[in-house]
Amino acid sequence: MSDCCTPDGSCSTSTAQNGTxxxxxxxxxxxxxxxxxxxxxxxxxTKAIGDLDGVLSVDVDVAAGRVGVTTGGEPDGAEIAKVVADAGYEVTGRAV
Structure with a gap:
């Protein structure tokens, strides 16, 4: 059995190649x-969004004007938009 599987055989987490x-x-x-x-x-x-409950990682690409947010469950888009606005920026949409 791999390290990511629970005794009942279900997987709850996995370890990526970089150790995360x-x-x-x-x-x-x-x-x-x-x-x-x-x-x-x-x-x-990165800090403002990363401090939210449930956020696992934040990847900011300034040049592209995009912020990737990985959450443990469904993301709260309204909460993320509020934190971004409070920091002085604006969520203008979701990238496809």
Whole structure:
């Protein structure tokens, strides 16, 4: 049995090649965010979104104007948009 499986044979987590733990029930949503221009923007949003309950990781791409958010379960888009707005940026949509 692998390390990711429980005694009943179901999988709850798995370990990626880089050693990070991935929750089997995780969801990644990429948001389009306006107003980001630099590394400070990246740091600000990474911390603000990363502090939310249920957020497993945040990937900010300033050049593309996108923020990927991985959560352990369904993401709360309204809560993420509020935190982004409180930080001085704007969620303008979800990337497809």
């Amino acid at each position: 733990t991935v929750v089997a029930d995780s969801h990644t949503v990429v948001y389009e965010v306006a107003g980001m221009t630099c590394g400070h923007c990246e740091s600000t949003l």
